[in-house]
Amino acid sequence: MNTSDLLTDAFGRVREAVHAAVEGLSADEVNARTDAGANSIAWLVWHLTRVQDDHVADASGGEQVWFTDGWADRFDLPFDRAATGYGHTRKEVGAVRVASADLLLGYHDAVHERTLAFVGGLTGKALDRIVDEAWSPPVTLGVRLVSVVADDLQHAGQAAFVRGALGRAHGG
Template sequence: MDRDTVTTLLLDLLARTALTLPRLRELSPAELNSHPGGHPNSPAWLLWHTGREIDMQLAHLSGGAEVWEEFRERVGLGEIGDTLGYGHSHTEAASVQVEDFTVLIEYIGATLGAAHQYISGVSDWGEIIDTYDGEPITRHVRMTSILIDAIEHLAQVAYIAGMPSVLS
């Protein structure tokens, strides 16, 4: 696939990801930090992790700084906030307690803005940047994976937020 086609497809996927943010019902602090069904990942964790997974991977791809630097204090998670979240123990995941829904949405929005800038400037989507199980991973594949992961986590929050009776 040529560069312009890949860029167009990724910008479309990015736009679809961004469209989910204003459609999420605002959650109260109690709802945000609830653990439906006793699951360790609360809506706050899912939102925070969405931003972190975009941010950390994008910084690695671009060689730039993480957007997190601008949000660390506002989100107020301390050291656990600097992690990715993948592989968190139940205790670590439960420690992600955020009182402000809006700051999480703003963080994700800022990471998506950084992703837009990155996607618009990539010249070689076919460049192999990593391997997974011995198979090459291209920039195109990695960026697609980042955005699909974000969509999946945002969809989980939307699903939970649509069932207020499970939030307690």
């Protein structure tokens, strides 16, 4: 297995986990919070997708799908359009409300396609490129992509947990 195949598989697993957590849910279910301090499925999937979009765009030298494909306008969230959810307060988490599960999955799938287009052309040597010098040691492309996959899978798992908790709360 080569580098691009490995990364394609990893990001494919993220997509599968996101779809499993979101598909078939109503807008009310996607936006529900188990309590006032909890993350909703909408926030978790929006956040993991925003971070992936931001980091892949930065690493590839491209623009974020959030802006270029009009997703920021479609979501119409009440805070800075560049926000990714990092450091969000309870109130900001609660403000991430989506009109439908399809909107959430549409954005995720668009970012997934852009991600695959980028990682599909990578070789092992490319992963050594420094993409962020703000850290010590500086962050390589390989470390950044593994970090995104790990974070995405954690949040997708949290979304699956919330889905299960909501199902049990409603007798499912």
